[in-house]
Every structure is written in C-alpha cells, then in structure tokens.
Amino acid sequence: MVAINDKKKTGGRLVAMGCTYEPWIALLEQAGWKTQCCYDLRTADAILEEYSPCVCIVDLSNNDFSLNSISQRANKTKQVKWIAIIKKEQLKIDSICQFINNFCVDFFSTPIPSSQLLDTAGHQLGMLEIKSTSLSDVSLQCEIGLYGESKSIKHLRDMVKRVAMTDVNVLLTGEQGVGKELIANTIHNLSKRRNDDITVINCSSLTDDDQRIHFLNPLYNDNSNNTITNGTVLLNGIEELSKLLQLKLLNYLQQPENEKLNEQGVFDVRVITSSSIDLEQAVKNNTFNKELYYRLNVFHVVVPTLRERGADIILLAEYYLQQFSKEYNTLAMHYSEEAKQLLLRYNWPGNVRELINQVKRVSLLNDSNEVNLEHFDLPKKTNLKQSLRTIKDEAEKDVLVTMLEAHKGQVASAAKDLGVSRATMYRLLNKHNIIPDVRYYNGGFATE
Structure with missing residues (x-):
C-alpha cells in the first residue's frame, strides 16, 4: 500500500493504477515520492480514501479496467489529481477523450517521458497543498463544529467559507451548547491569521479594569507577554459586557486602522463575538449599546441547534x-x-x-x-409522552392568549369564538395561570 508521506520530506504520495514497475516510478521514488502500484479496483477505493491527497496515475493503454469504473472513482475523489497514460491511437476514442477532459489534469502517451512526468506530478502536488489551505473544500478542513450533511450545516459551512478570508466583524448567535466557539476557531483557522493566536475571553468574567481587554484601548501599554496585538479575539457572551466595556469596544471598532497604535506597534486584531440571547431585543431593552450592536453585526452567523x-x-x-x-x-x-x-x-x-x-x-x-x-x-418513551403533552399545553396556551388579545380581554366573547363554555374557558385560563384582565385600550394594553 502507499506509504504515508513524511511531512518533513519534499515528496508526495502517488498511486499507480494498472502500471507495472517502470523506470519513471523509480525516478519518482528517487525524488522522494512514496508510490504504490495497484492492480485491483476493489482495493483502490480504500487506498485513495486513506492516502489522499495524492496523485493517481492510471494506465489506460492496455484496457485492463472498465472506463466507467475508473470514472466513478475519479468522480468521488476530491483530493486526488488524476493523470492518464494512453496510446496515441486512443485519442481517437471518444470515451477516452471524455474521461481525460472530465477528470484528468494531464495525460501522457507511451513511451513515457520520465522527466516531464516527474515535473507534472510535482506541480500537481503543489496544487494539492494550495488546495489544502484554501476554502475549496471547507468540509475537509473545518473543525468538528461544521461536521454533518444536513441542510442547515451545509448553509453554515457556506457562511463560514464566505467570511473566513475577510476581516469583517462576525457575530455568532445560537442557543447555549451549539458550538459557537468551535465555529469561531474554524473561522480563525481558515483565515489569513491562522498562524497567529486566537484568544477566547468570557465576557461574564470581565471587570471594568480587567487587563485582558487592554486591546480595546489602543493607548494602553503593557510590556508583558500577555499583550494582544494581532490574531483573533473571541468575546464569548458579548451581552455580559458592562456599559463601560461596551463603550470601550465601540471606541476601538470606530477608530481608523492607522490609529490603532501603541508603543509596540499596530493593533491588528479581528474581533468575533458570540451571544446566546437576542441582542436586537437587548438593544430595545436598553441593556446593550445600539451602535455597538450594528458595528458587531456586520456578518451575522446563526449556529443551528x-x-x-x-x-x-x-x-x-x-x-x-x-x-x-x-x-x-x-x-x-x-x-x-x-x-x-x-x-x-x-x-x-x-x-x-x-x-x-x-x-x-x-x-x-x-x-x-x-x-x-x-x-x-x-428520557425513554414514557418521558417522550410527557414532552408531547408539554408541546400540546404550550400550543393551547398560545391559542388562549391570542384569542383574549383578539377580544380585548373579554372572556365571554373569546370563549364563544373558541366554541367552549365560559366555565371551560375559565378552567383553561386557571390551568395556564392566565389572568384575563389585560385588554386593549386606545391601541395599547391596559390593566384593570
């Protein structure tokens, strides 16, 4: 089987399907390539899956394989560069030409020009390395937070792919436990800042004079090794910031890039924030700075439950x-x-x-x-029934509240509209602890 490539070496991995041990294979091995000749398609799938990214040279000159079978394998492999070996006269065969056009990065006709093949394989190895650091296949590069095949996670992968290589502020929202920190790490690891650190700060633990947030104030000078001057900062639970720290963060985000300086140089920090609450509602409740919210919400990513x-x-x-x-x-x-x-x-x-x-x-x-x-x-099945009962009760409560609002708090008319007696209506209201003394008054609510 193909040996796993030692990353310290300059060579790559190569699978030769249907190829006998020829001089060009020896030349590749001398250049540091780890090669394996494979003659059985039943084992080819496992080899390609285990050792990709790799280059695969398939010999079609002897018609040893079904072209349809090879095409199916080439179509499934995303981290494999395919090169075909054919006879010159096979270029007149439409199916051969179509396979080369659809799946191959290059082809060679016998006899094989060894040095040219070596150059081509080396170039394709370089292309694979570039691809491995790009976003062309984010599902293979990402953290486990993006693992899955559901529609919602595919949409999330697309959002991460779009924002990772930019420097815009990202706001991550979602219920507790959905993996917002994992997503932030993925954005960082796929960004141009991947070689710098990502610093995670839990906002609930911050005090107004906490030195962990000195990067918010470009005038702050700290000669310790804890100074954050570049990379990515994730502010977890941004809604927990005090009003003073909200203003400091807003001040940092408002400043032109060339003014984010201290004695040590430029502060080049990307800020990612996360929240488990509705920040827009927090703005309406005057518990979160409105201008800061719009500064942070440049690119909003909702992490699905x-x-x-x-x-x-x-x-x-x-x-x-x-x-x-x-x-x-x-x-x-x-x-x-x-x-x-x-x-x-x-x-x-x-x-x-x-x-x-x-x-x-x-x-x-x-x-x-x-x-x-x-x-x-x-919970097993018995508890599942309880869950279904809870869902039913919540739906019932929603209907009662909606009908009361529609009838301005009048129990009798709401009961008539629902098709139940007044006694049944009061029983349902007591069951859900609904007080029917809230009614519309001049376009708003009033309580008697």
Whole structure:
C-alpha cells in the first residue's frame, strides 16, 4: 500500500493504477515520492480514501479496467489529481477523450517521458497543498463544529467559507451548547491569521479594569507577554459586557486602522463575538449599546441547534464514540438501532455539548462494543409522552392568549369564538395561570 508521506520530506504520495514497475516510478521514488502500484479496483477505493491527497496515475493503454469504473472513482475523489497514460491511437476514442477532459489534469502517451512526468506530478502536488489551505473544500478542513450533511450545516459551512478570508466583524448567535466557539476557531483557522493566536475571553468574567481587554484601548501599554496585538479575539457572551466595556469596544471598532497604535506597534486584531440571547431585543431593552450592536453585526452567523440538524445527530454521535473509545481505551464502537432512534427522538436542549457528554458517558459505562438504550441517561418513551403533552399545553396556551388579545380581554366573547363554555374557558385560563384582565385600550394594553 502507499506509504504515508513524511511531512518533513519534499515528496508526495502517488498511486499507480494498472502500471507495472517502470523506470519513471523509480525516478519518482528517487525524488522522494512514496508510490504504490495497484492492480485491483476493489482495493483502490480504500487506498485513495486513506492516502489522499495524492496523485493517481492510471494506465489506460492496455484496457485492463472498465472506463466507467475508473470514472466513478475519479468522480468521488476530491483530493486526488488524476493523470492518464494512453496510446496515441486512443485519442481517437471518444470515451477516452471524455474521461481525460472530465477528470484528468494531464495525460501522457507511451513511451513515457520520465522527466516531464516527474515535473507534472510535482506541480500537481503543489496544487494539492494550495488546495489544502484554501476554502475549496471547507468540509475537509473545518473543525468538528461544521461536521454533518444536513441542510442547515451545509448553509453554515457556506457562511463560514464566505467570511473566513475577510476581516469583517462576525457575530455568532445560537442557543447555549451549539458550538459557537468551535465555529469561531474554524473561522480563525481558515483565515489569513491562522498562524497567529486566537484568544477566547468570557465576557461574564470581565471587570471594568480587567487587563485582558487592554486591546480595546489602543493607548494602553503593557510590556508583558500577555499583550494582544494581532490574531483573533473571541468575546464569548458579548451581552455580559458592562456599559463601560461596551463603550470601550465601540471606541476601538470606530477608530481608523492607522490609529490603532501603541508603543509596540499596530493593533491588528479581528474581533468575533458570540451571544446566546437576542441582542436586537437587548438593544430595545436598553441593556446593550445600539451602535455597538450594528458595528458587531456586520456578518451575522446563526449556529443551528442540534435538533435542526436531523441525521447529523447520528454522524456526530458516531464520531465522538470513536474518539472517546480511543481516548479511554473502551470497547464501545457502534450504536444499536434502538439507540439511534432514541438519539433522533430526543430534543437535545443542551445541543452538541449535551450530546458530547452523553456519548462520553456511554463510552465509559459500556463493557461491550454496542451501545444500547440502557446506557443513555435520556428520557425513554414514557418521558417522550410527557414532552408531547408539554408541546400540546404550550400550543393551547398560545391559542388562549391570542384569542383574549383578539377580544380585548373579554372572556365571554373569546370563549364563544373558541366554541367552549365560559366555565371551560375559565378552567383553561386557571390551568395556564392566565389572568384575563389585560385588554386593549386606545391601541395599547391596559390593566384593570
């Protein structure tokens, strides 16, 4: 099989499909390439998947393979550069030309010009390295926070791909536990600042004189090693900033780039913020600075909840199970069908963070290779019925409030519109602790 490339060497990995050991292969190996000749398509898939990114040279000159089978494999591989070897007369065959046009970066006709092949393979290796640091396949580069195939996570990947290489301010919002810090790390790792640090600051722990936020004030001078002058800063829970720190942050964001200076040089810090609340509502409640909100909300990324991600729940659960089995040297490797159904039914109020904790628990408690229902500390079917009852009660309460508002707090007319007696209406109001003395008055609400 193809040997894994040592990153300290200059060579790459190459798979030669259908090729005998020829002089050009020896030349590649002398140049530092790790090569493997593969003659069986049944093993080719595993080799290409395990060792990509790589260059694959496929010999079509002897018609040893089904061209359709090769095309299917070439279509599936995103981190493989394909080069074809053919006979000159095969250029008259439409299917050969179509394969080269659709999937190959180059082709050579026999006899093989070894030095030219070496140059081409080396250039394609360089292209793969460029691709590995670009955003062309963000799903392969990203943190686990972007792992999955649901519509919502694909949209999130697209948003991250669009904003990562810019310097605009990013506001991440979403419920607690959805992975906002993971997304911030992904944006940083895919940005031009990837070689600098990302500093995470929890705003709830900050005081007005906290030196961790000195970068907000360009006039601040600190000769210690803790000075933040570049990279990325993630302000977690931005709504927790005091009014004074909100003004400091606003002052920093308002200043021209050439004025963000101190004695040590330019402050070149990208600010990413996150929040688990509705900041727009906080602005309306006068608990968050309106101008600061609009400064931060240049590019708004909503991180979806776990319950919105459908089958991604199973993908994530399987991923973490594999990780924890290696970390803790446990036996659990897969889930029973009943366990998978439980994972899909559960509402996951704690989102990805709760899922990680559950998977860690079952990994530690399980003495077999299969995870079953009893290993989870989650509501089973009886509790699921309770959840459905809760949903029904909430819907019922919403209808009652809506009808009361429509009838300006008049219980009798609201009951008539709902088709229930006044006694039933009062029983329902008592059940949901609704006080029917709020009514419209001159276009607004008034309480008697």
